[in-house]
Amino acid sequence: MGVAKKPVTAKAHTNIALVKYWGKLDETLIIPQNASLSITLDEFYSTTSVLFDDALDADQVTFDDQRLKAGQVTKISHFMDHVRQMAGIKSYAQIVTQNHVPTAAGLASSASGFAALAGAASTAAGLQLDRRALSRLARLGSGSATRSIFGGFAAWQQGHDDETSYGYPIDETPDWDIAIVAVILTTKKKSISSREGMRLSVNTSPFYPAWVETSRVDFETVQKAITERDFETLGHTAEQNAMRMHALTLSADPSFTYFNADSLKTMQLVRELRLQGLQCYFTMDAGPNVKVICRNSDADQIAKALQAVFGTANVRVTHPGPGITINK
Ligand code: PMV
Numbered sequence: 001m002g003v004a005k006k007p008v009t010a011k012a013h014t015n016i017a018l019v020k021y022w023g024k025l026d027e028t029l030i031i032p033q034n035a036s037l038s039i040t041l042d043e044f045y046s047t048t049s050v051l052f053d054d055a056l057d058a059d060q061v062t063f064d065d066q067r068l069k070a071g072q073v074t075k076i077s078h079f080m081d082h083v084r085q086m087a088g089i090k091s092y093a094q095i096v097t098q099n100h101v102p103t104a105a106g107l108a109s110s111a112s113g114f115a116a117l118a119g120a121a122s123t124a125a126g127l128q129l130d131r132r133a134l135s136r137l138a139r140l141g142s143g144s145a146t147r148s149i150f151g152g153f154a155a156w157q158q159g160h161d162d163e164t165s166y167g168y169p170i171d172e173t174p175d176w177d178i179a180i181v182a183v184i185l186t187t188k189k190k191s192i193s194s195r196e197g198m199r200l201s202v203n204t205s206p207f208y209p210a211w212v213e214t215s216r217v218d219f220e221t222v223q224k225a226i227t228e229r230d231f232e233t234l235g236h237t238a239e240q241n242a243m244r245m246h247a248l249t250l251s252a253d254p255s256f257t258y259f260n261a262d263s264l265k266t267m268q269l270v271r272e273l274r275l276q277g278l279q280c281y282f283t284m285d286a287g288p289n290v291k292v293i294c295r296n297s298d299a300d301q302i303a304k305a306l307q308a309v310f311g312t313a314n315v316r317v318t319h320p321g322p323g324i325t326i327n328k
Contacts, residue, residue, distance in 0.1 A: 001126040003089060007096075008328050009049040010119030012148045013321040014101050014112040015040045016180060016283060016291050018238035019218045020245045021143050021156065022211065023202040027195075030143050031165050033202065034215040035158045037222050038147045041180060042321030044101040046109065048116035050124040056092035063097050079114065079141045080121060086137075087125035095121075110194075114141030115148035119326045134324070135167035151323035153226050155219075170226055174320050178231070179299035181280075181292040183306055184314045185262040192256050194286040200256065201248035211248055215241060235281030235293045242283040260288040262310065269309065273302060 015038035023033035059077045061068040068076075080093060095117070101109040118138035122129050129137065131149050138145035139156075146167040147154040152174045159165030192200075202208055218241045225234035249256050263284060270282045270292055280294040280302055294302050299317045306315045 001128060003052050003087075003091070003126050004124045004328065006328075007049040007051040007094070008120045008124040008326065009047060010116045010123070010324055010326040011045055011047045012112045012115035012119065012145075012324045013040045013042065013151075014044040014046075014109065015144065015147050015154065017144065017147075017285065018222050018234065018283070018293075019215055019241050020285070022215075022245045022248060023198045023208065024143070025160075027199075029162050029165070030139050031160065031162075032143060032156065032158055033212050035156060035219050036144075036147070036215075037153065037155045037170070037219055038144070039153055039178075039180065040148060040151050040321045040323065041182075041318040043182070043316055043318035044109075044112065045321070046097060046099045046101065046112040046116045048095065048097045048113070048120045050117070050120040051094045052089065052091045052124055053094055054091045056094065059092045059095060061095045061097070064099055075141075076117070079117065082137065082140050083118075083121045083125050083127070086122070087127050089125055093121065093124065110142035111144035111148040114138050114145035115324055117141060118145065118149075119324045123326050123328060131323070132166050132168065136162060136165065139165060139167075149324050152320045154323075155223070169323070170223065172323060174226075176229060176231075176320070177296045178320065179294055179296040180318045181294060181299055181303050181306065182316045182318055183266050183290045183292065183310060184316070185260065185266070185288050185290070185310065192258075192286075197249060197252075197256065197258075197286055200252040200254075204253040205248045205251045207244075207248055207251050211244055214244060231279060231295065235279060238283050238293055239281040246284065258284065258287050263288045263290055265309070266290040266292075266306065269306065273305060278302060 017038040019037040021036035025031045061073045115138045135146045135149040146156045150169040152172040153170040221237045
């Protein structure tokens with residue numbers, strides 16, 4: 001195939017984990033301590049185009065119309081080195097990313113970003129990776145990106161090395177009465193990265209071994225709930241799993257949290273809606289924004305209740321979205 005002469009563009013969506021990835025076994029290869037499972041979302045995505053150019057003396061990255069400075073591209077360049085090594089090429093690339101996700105505030109922009117970059121960069125480099133290989137490559141950029149290669153419900157098998165730790169689809173086009181209401185409480189960058197947060201949790205939380213054990217059970221439970229379309233079990237287990245993950249941050253030394261006051265307020269509101277008979281459950285990633293798993297038929301009602309408190313623009317109804325697409 002050879003290196004592409006025109007930019008290659010890929011589009012990948014974010015995902016929200018129902019069973020979280022929290023903690024690495026291998027920090028370089030990004031091998032997780034537990035398997036995880038997510039829903040890819042239709043409303044939030046990244047598009048990334050890549051063109052390798054022999055005339056460049058470094059990777060050039062434009063992120064949401066802003067040219068990044070040399071010091072800001074280290075993580076991306078490091079990822080591109082993997083692609084160059086796999087393709088046996090030396091040239092640097094022009095990378096342009098547009099993010100339709102509130103960045104680094106717990107809405108998994110790194111998931112859609114690195115999935116899209118993996119797809120665009122590998123294709124531009126002349127590699128023809130199948131989706132499993134693509135998910136392994138995306139994993140080297142960000143763990144959660146492993147699952148964003150696939151649509152609908154997707155999982156990341158823990159594995160024990162580069163070859164065995166990959167993503168796979170569970171149900172890419174779920175025909176379910178399901179929606180995710182995203183409550184965007186801040187778009188500010190988080191102060192503790194997920195990498196640092198995981199490291200602290202693994203190394204210092206006395207509850208960490210219990211997390212690994214219970215998340216294995218949660219994985220089986222959610223997987224079964226998907227097969228049986230058991231919405232209540234799915235939602236309840238996802239909420240518990242999220243709170244157990246956040247308990248690791250609170251119990252770390254030093255203790256930290258991704259909750260802010262509005263996160264707690266949102267969780268309380270969801271509990272109240274549940275008492276009123278609406279099936280809805282909350283989950284949070286490494287940032288204060290909250291996502292509410294609910295019935296699609298209840299989503300507008302739930303969104304309205306949340307919008308009354310947090311404003312119309314800050315509450316978005318999303319649904320299971322598609323896997324990666326790559327345009328040559
Ligand atoms: O992909 P990372 O390194 O940003 O880690 C993300 C971890 C969580 O979003 C909190 C959980 C998950 O499984 O996506």
